[in-house]
Structures are given as structure tokens and as C-alpha cells.
Amino acid sequence: MTIRLNVNGKQNTIDCQAGEMLTEVLRxxxxxxxxxxxxxxNCGACTVLVDGKPVLSCSYLAARAEGREITTIQGLAEEARAFARFLTAEGADQCGFCAPGFALTVLSMKKELHNPDEAEIRHYLAGNLCRCSGYEGQIRAIKKYLEAEHA
Amino acid sequence: MEILEYARPRNMDEAFRLIRERRGTAIGGAAWLRTNTKIMTLGVDLAGLGLEYIREAGGCIEIGAMTTYRELETSPLLKSRFGSLFDATVSHVVGIQLRNIITVGGTVAGRYGFSDLNTTLCALGAKVVFYPGQTLALADFIEKGAGGPFLLEKILLPASMKAAYQQMRISENDFPIINTTSAWTGSGWRIAVGSRPAATRLCRRAMAFLGDEPRPSDEKIASASQIAADELQFGSDIRASAEYRREILPALVRRALVEVRG
Structure with a gap:
């Protein structure tokens, strides 16, 4: 089947199988x-935004995404770069594989929650696994990023 | 799961026809399709049929089949009527990204043994409404199924109820080893237990033992909790043995009952 996907504001016409998930089709x-x-x-690395909400693209039916707005990290590159500077400063970015999904979830949290405390941050990010960092640096980075954004 | 043909019906009548006449399978959140090895001849996507809602109607709370876990978790209406019950029930399920996908209808229709939500819904006395109009008690549906192809439209809940959810997991985000929800209906108690690891069941003997006493003593609650563990069957799987589940359950039931009683 052929589907039309709006990714980062650009229309794409893509062939896919009926049961195929969004990760495969986007890649x-x-x-x-x-x-x-x-x-x-389980890991959150494949996170994208669908109509502004973070979802796991590995578990999201590609055909269902037709007619919706899909945003990858490239679609929020400017905001992601601003957040990435805090990650780097806190030594929280090592292999970087989880970073796109992680950053998208953080940017989504910033829109959804007003001034979240650490428990709320950890809860919101529970679906983003990082095998390198141990999360402490990431939590510091998020707190400082949110403080700077609200300043 | 492989889907041979995908259909996105424009309305409920069309969806129902595809399911009944062409043996289609309704697709809810689709989150578990990835790990299923079956072949689906015709997948009928229920997205876009207006089944995403949590609203009050006719003295009940109606939850549309395509409502996501995240919507349950953040609903001001559910919070005002059931306190933190739904947040406590679904917030352990992996991450927000998955809870933005998983649907109430998919969970109920699947009658999954590991479900947190089905346990809470059973304890609340939820009813399942199938299009075009059949209604079943959720506890009966989970136990016996629908007896043929069905299209789940919505869940009905009482307008409000005091209830508490308890669970035990090996680690956060894993499936529960065992879970339970207790509720006071205003005239009696309801206790449901899930992840045994088989599907949710009501603890009818324990419920009868508690009777219509709104403030049972600690001793009575302890006895009811043990009756609940004694009346159910448990199984063993990779997460826990049947014996372990039976040992753990009374403590969880007791905590839930005490929380509701106050």
C-alpha cells in the first residue's frame, strides 16, 4: 500500500506493508x-511526535500516521540544539544513541508540564532508557535547561 | 503480526460490517502487534471514528474505546471522581510514549492477563458496550468472552467511587507479578485481582465476607484478604511462582481495603 506522511512539514509518499510500524517506514x-x-x-530511542504527542514509532502503525503531523528531532532542531548544550555541559551525552528520543520527550514535557519537580521529570522520562549515563547528568541538564527557559 | 489487508472505515457501521461480514479484526492501539506472530487477514483501524473521549452521560462516566492510557492518567474528570486511582493504575506502564498509544479498548478487548487497567475497571463494576448496542459486565466478558466477533465501542463506569489499586512488580515498567483493586460501591465491596498471571477475576467470596459494612475492622480486612488469596487460582511464569503470588496477594488486598476504608 502507499501512504502519504507529513514529516517535519514535508509531504512524503511512501510504500509500506499494511502492518508495518512507523520506525521502519520513516527510516x-x-x-x-x-x-x-x-x-x-521499551527503550524510547525511536520516539517521534505525532500531532505533538510523543509516541514510540516502533509501536505505532505507519498506516495510521497518514493525515497526522509527524515530527522527528530534525523538525525541532533549533530547540533540540539549545537543550543539547546543557546535556553536553553536564557530561550527560555519551554514545548519543538515545539522544534524539530523549530530547523529543524533554521538549514535549516542557510544553505539557509547568515547572516540573525532579520526581515529575523522572516519571515523564521513564520511557527513555540510556545505557551509558546513569541518568544523573541528564536530570541535572534538564533542570538547568528548564530553569534557563523559564528565566 | 502480519496484516494482509488494512482498512480504515469512515464510520461505526462500516467498521462493524468489516468485522462481522469479512471477519476483520479491530485494531486498537496496535502497540502489541509488534510482538505478535499471528497473521491478521483484515485489520480494521478504529482510529478516526470519534472513540477518543472521557465524558459524563446518563449518570455514568463513558470512556471511548480509543481513549489512550495517557488520557486516562491526565483526565480531570476521572481525577475528580476517582481521585488518583487511574493515575496509580496505568502510570507504571512503560513510558509516556507508549501510554500515548495504548488504548482502553485494546486492553479490554484483549482480556490480557498482565493488564493493570482491567483489574481496576472490574473492581469499579465497569460495563462494556459493543456496537451497535449490546452491554456486558466487564468481569463476565473477561471470564467468558463475547461469543463471536465484536466491535467494542465504549466502557461505562459509575459516576464516582472510592477505590484503591495495589501492585507488585520486579522492576518499574515491567508487567506486574500480581495486582489488585478494591472498591466501596456505597452498598458493598468489590475486589478484583489480575496478573495471576491469568486474567482478572473478582474475589466473590471475599466480597461476600465483607458484606455491606463500610468500615470493616482490621481483623475483618485481614481475613477477607486471606479469603481472596484462597479462592483464586494462580499460575507460575517467568516473573513469579503461583505460590509466591498467593503469598503476596493478601498484603496487597489488605492495603487497598485499608486505603479505601480510611
Whole structure:
């Protein structure tokens, strides 16, 4: 089947199988910033925004995404770069594989929650696994990023 | 799961026809399709049919089949009627990204043993409404199924109820080893237990034992909790043995009952 996907404001016409998930289809269309991690709905590396909400693209039916607005990390590059500076400053970015999904979830949290405390941050980010950092640096980075954004 | 043909019906009548006449399978959140090895001949996508809602109607709370877990978790209406019950029930399920996908209808229709939500819904006395109009008690549906192809439209809940959810997991985001919800209906108690690891069941003997006493003593609650563990069957799987589940359950039931009683 052929579907039309709006990715980062650009229309794409893509062939896909009926049961195919969004990760595969996006990567085949060249959106390689969407990372394929566990591929079982657990790690958060494949996170994209669909109509502004973070979802796991490995568990989201590609055909269902037709007619919706899909945003990858490239679609929020400017905001992501601003956040990435805090990650780097806190030594929280090592292999970087989880970073696109992680940053998208943080940017989504910033819109959804007003001034979240650490428990709320940890809860919101529970679906983004990082095998390198131990999370402490990331939490510091998020807090400082949010403080700077609200200043 | 492989889907041979995908259909996105424009209305409920069309969806119902595809399911009944062409043996289609309704697609809810689709989050578990990834890990399923079956072949679906015709997948009928329920997205876009207006089944995403949580609203009050006719003295009940109606929850549309395509409502996501995240919508349950953040609903001001559910919070005002059930306190933090729904937040406590679904917030352990992986991450927000998955809870933005998983749907109430998919969970209920699947009658999954590991479900947190089905346990809470059963304890609340939820009813399942199938299009075009059949209504079943959720506890009966989970136990016996629908008896044929069905299109789940919505869940009905009482307008409000005091209830508490308890669970035990090996780690956050994993499936529960065991879970339970207790509720005071205003005239009696309801206790549901899930992840045994089989699907949710009501603890009818324990409920009868508690009777219509709104403030049972600690001793009575302890006895009811043990009755609940004694009346159910448990199984063993990778997460825990049947014996372990039976040992753990009374403590969880007791905590839930005490929380509701106050």
C-alpha cells in the first residue's frame, strides 16, 4: 500500500506493508535520526511526535500516521540544539544513541508540564532508557535547561 | 503480526460490517502487534471514528474505546471522581510514549492477563458496550468472552467511587507479578485481582465476607484478604511462582481495603 506522511512539514509518499510500524517506514524514507533501539516498545530511542504527542514509532502503525503531523528531532532542531548544550555541559551525552528520543520527550514535557519537580521529570522520562549515563547528568541538564527557559 | 489487508472505515457501521461480514479484526492501539506472530487477514483501524473521549452521560462516566492510557492518567474528570486511582493504575506502564498509544479498548478487548487497567475497571463494576448496542459486565466478558466477533465501542463506569489499586512488580515498567483493586460501591465491596498471571477475576467470596459494612475492622480486612488469596487460582511464569503470588496477594488486598476504608 502507499501512504502519504507529513514529516517535519514535508509531504512524503511512501510504500509500506499494511502492518508495518512507523520506525521502519520513516527510516526507509531517509529519516535516519529516528533510531531503532529495542524495537519492542521499551527503550524510547525511536520516539517521534505525532500531532505533538510523543509516541514510540516502533509501536505505532505507519498506516495510521497518514493525515497526522509527524515530527522527528530534525523538525525541532533549533530547540533540540539549545537543550543539547546543557546535556553536553553536564557530561550527560555519551554514545548519543538515545539522544534524539530523549530530547523529543524533554521538549514535549516542557510544553505539557509547568515547572516540573525532579520526581515529575523522572516519571515523564521513564520511557527513555540510556545505557551509558546513569541518568544523573541528564536530570541535572534538564533542570538547568528548564530553569534557563523559564528565566 | 502480519496484516494482509488494512482498512480504515469512515464510520461505526462500516467498521462493524468489516468485522462481522469479512471477519476483520479491530485494531486498537496496535502497540502489541509488534510482538505478535499471528497473521491478521483484515485489520480494521478504529482510529478516526470519534472513540477518543472521557465524558459524563446518563449518570455514568463513558470512556471511548480509543481513549489512550495517557488520557486516562491526565483526565480531570476521572481525577475528580476517582481521585488518583487511574493515575496509580496505568502510570507504571512503560513510558509516556507508549501510554500515548495504548488504548482502553485494546486492553479490554484483549482480556490480557498482565493488564493493570482491567483489574481496576472490574473492581469499579465497569460495563462494556459493543456496537451497535449490546452491554456486558466487564468481569463476565473477561471470564467468558463475547461469543463471536465484536466491535467494542465504549466502557461505562459509575459516576464516582472510592477505590484503591495495589501492585507488585520486579522492576518499574515491567508487567506486574500480581495486582489488585478494591472498591466501596456505597452498598458493598468489590475486589478484583489480575496478573495471576491469568486474567482478572473478582474475589466473590471475599466480597461476600465483607458484606455491606463500610468500615470493616482490621481483623475483618485481614481475613477477607486471606479469603481472596484462597479462592483464586494462580499460575507460575517467568516473573513469579503461583505460590509466591498467593503469598503476596493478601498484603496487597489488605492495603487497598485499608486505603479505601480510611
Amino acid at each position: 526507509r524514507a531517509g529519516y535516519l535520526e529516528v533510531k531503532k533501539g529495542c524495537d519492542t516498545g
